Amino acid sequence: MTLSNEIIIQKITDKFGEAVTNFTEPYEMLTFEISSDKAIELIQFLRDDETLRFNFLTTMGGIHFPDNGVERQFAMMYQMHNWVDNVRIRFKAYLNGENPEIETATRLFTCANWMEREAYDFYGIIFNGHPDLKRILNMDEMISFPMRKEFPLEDQGRTDKDDRYFGRIPVNANSN
Amino acid sequence: MxxxxxxxxxxxxxxxxxxxxxxxxxxxxxxxxxxxxxxxxxxxxxxxxxxxxxxxxxxxxxxxxxxIGYIHRAFEKIAENRPFYQITPLTDRMNYCSSPINNMGWWLTVEKLLNIEVPKRAQYIRVIMMELARITDHLICNSILAVDAGAFTGFLYVMQYREKVYEIYEELCGARLTTNMGRIGGLERDLSDTGFRKLNAFMKEFPVAFKEFETLVSRNRIFIDRCVNVGAISAEKAMAYGFTGPNLRAAGVDYDVRKMNPYSSYQDFEFDIPVGRSGDTYDRYCVRNAEVWESLKIIQQAIDKMPEGPYHADVPDYYLPPKEDVYNNMEALIYHFKIVMGEIPVPKGEVYHAVEGGNGELGFYLVSDGSRVPYRLHFRRPCFIYYQAYTEMIKGGYLSDAILILSSLNVIAGELDA
Incomplete structure (x- = not known):
């Protein structure tokens, strides 16, 4: 028996009730929302349930929605893949804009480690319980979270291009 | 005090x-x-x-x-400020050993978003290009692995064939390393007769040289001693670490996006997925070698079955009209202007598309808000995800083994840092 989206929806709503909402199927991939405090529980359920068997965490990443209300300004997107029935799903956990926090998925999937560090590096999303939450691609001295929408791409005509060897400090670096 | x-x-x-x-x-x-x-x-x-x-x-x-992060170029941020056509050059620069796969992956994502059906001929030529790219990717990885183990000769035997592949790319897109190949809905031009001639010559000459490479390296006593049981990883661990591609298959898991979610007509071709058993350096080497042979099989089938027909879909909203028409035809001029200025109609939506890259599942997660640029574009870069395991794989081993493990994982800095 193949795993259809209806069965997945049924099983998830049975287990999580109100916490999962907004089921859609853009381009044949089941997509829904999960409240951020239940996200990790959901990943565990999807992985360990005998019918669902989503055994692979494909990818995850942050998204910034500055125009939303403060409760929904960030989202953490997770994508999982069931290799047995070949089904992919995607879900988002919306996070508070002032204080984006979510529990880490590292205890379920080792690969979440760097992906969460990347999300922290770019969006400043804090992963509670992460073993080593620090910047990964950007330099450690950086104080901003560059993928947030409020940071425009650098103006190509900028003339003050520099670095600290000339006694200047990049605008988004910590001066210490 | x-x-x-x-x-x-x-x-x-x-x-x-x-x-x-x-x-x-x-x-x-x-x-x-x-x-x-x-x-x-x-x-x-x-x-x-x-x-x-x-x-x-x-x-x-x-x-x-x-x-990591030494060559981080913020592609995801740049992509949020570029129309679709200007994003392919960014994808080139991720895994620069197999840039056509990245390019095609991006076009397939966009085509999925725009619901464009690509003609068969274009799909087959894309498959040929992607498989050539896979061959060059694996060639680099395996021959450099041999170089790191001290066997320089094999590398010299096969490297000129990468050059030949680049010449075939040139026939299609004019570029060699960072190809920027393809367009929304197909290809920028048909593969020319010269292109096919070069391709056929490659198909005839390369297997001979590659066979020679295999005889030189695969059963070499020193090479085997250096590689067997070095950097082994179990299937469970590899999956938890998010391994995909040859590195996962070396551990015995036959996950391949080309079979699992066929794209660009991969379902039309017959090929096997080679798997290893122990996930060590030697298995990774063998899996890559076997994949080169499978790629050759796919390319041969694509050449034999190559359908006639257009090389791009009829989508004037997205596909640049021929220059001749732009000068002589009002409608073409309007389309040309709109495409060049990035004013193409884009639906709202979110889409994920994955292709089997040289190193594993290369995914593109695109969120479109209907404007000229992506709202969010996330690259699932296989290197970035599996490189996490490197620390664990080298712990307890020798320094010289660490070098071999790194080569056999085929970590490409451009893809790692994006």
Missing amino acids: QIQIEMSEIVLKSIEDKYADMIRQRENEDGSELSILNLGPTHPATHGIFQNVLLMDGEKILDAEPT
Whole structure:
């Protein structure tokens, strides 16, 4: 028996009730929302349930929605893949804009480690319980979270291009 | 006074290496002299710019601290400010050993978003290009692995064939390394007769040279001794670490996006998925070699079954009209203007598309808000995800093995850092 989206929806709503909402199927991939405090529980359920068997965490990443209300300004997107029935799903956990926090998925999937560090590096999303939450691609001295929408791409005509060897400090670096 | 001393101690602690304590402790315990070694960021053996700070006990690695991001170019941020056509050059620069796969992956994502059906001929030519790219990718990985193990000759036998592949790319897109190949809905031009001639010549000559490479390296006693049981990883661990592609298949899991979610007509071709057993360096080498043969099989089938017909879909909203028409035809001029200015109609939506890249599942997660640029574009870069396992794979081994493991994982710095 193949795993259809209806069965997945049924099983998830049975287990999580109100916490999962907004089921859609853009381009044949089941997509829904999960409240951020239940996200990790959901990943565990999807992985360990005998019918669902989503055994692979494909990818995850942050998204910034500055125009939303403060409760929904960030989202953490997770994508999982069931290799047995070949089904992919995607879900988002919306996070508070002032204080984006979510529990880490590292205890379920080792690969979440760097992906969460990347999300922290770019969006400043804090992963509670992460073993080593620090910047990964950007330099450690950086104080901003560059993928947030409020940071425009650098103006190509900028003339003050520099670095600290000339006694200047990049605008988004910590001066210490 | 007291406070001042404490402050200086704190400062000292914060600038001190994280291994310093461990080194002192071990010295006190059994008098062993541990040392710290910087492997990278710029070292010929790392094949790219990334650093590992190794804690060594003689030749043995006790612990490692990877640092990446040396060539981070913020592609995801740049992509949020570029119309679709200007994003392919960014994808080129991720896995630059197999850029056509990245290009096609991006076009397939966009086509999925726009619901465009690509004609069969274009799909087959794309498959040929992607498989050629896979061959060059695996060639680099395996021949350099042999070089790292001290066997330089094999590398020289096969490297000229990468050049031949680049010449075939040239026939299609004019570029060699960073190809920027393809357009929304198909290809920028049909593969010319010269292109097919070069392709056929490659199909005839390359297997001979590659066979020779295999006879030189695969059963070489020194090479086997250096590779077998080095950097082995179990299937469960590999999956938890998010391995995909040849590295996962070497551990015995036959996950391949081309079979699982066929794209660009991969379902029309017959090919096998080679798997290894132990996930060690030698298995990774063998899986890549076997994949080269499978790719050759696919290319031959594509050449034999090559359908006639257009090489791009009829989508004037997205596909640039021929230059001739732009000069002589009002409608074409309007389309040309709109496409060049990035004013193409884009639906709202989110889409994920994955292709089997040289190193594994290369995914594109695109959120479109209907404007000329993506709202969010996330690249699932296989290298970035599986490189996490490197620390664990080299711990307890020797330094010389660490180099081989790194080569056999085929970590491409461009893709790692994006």
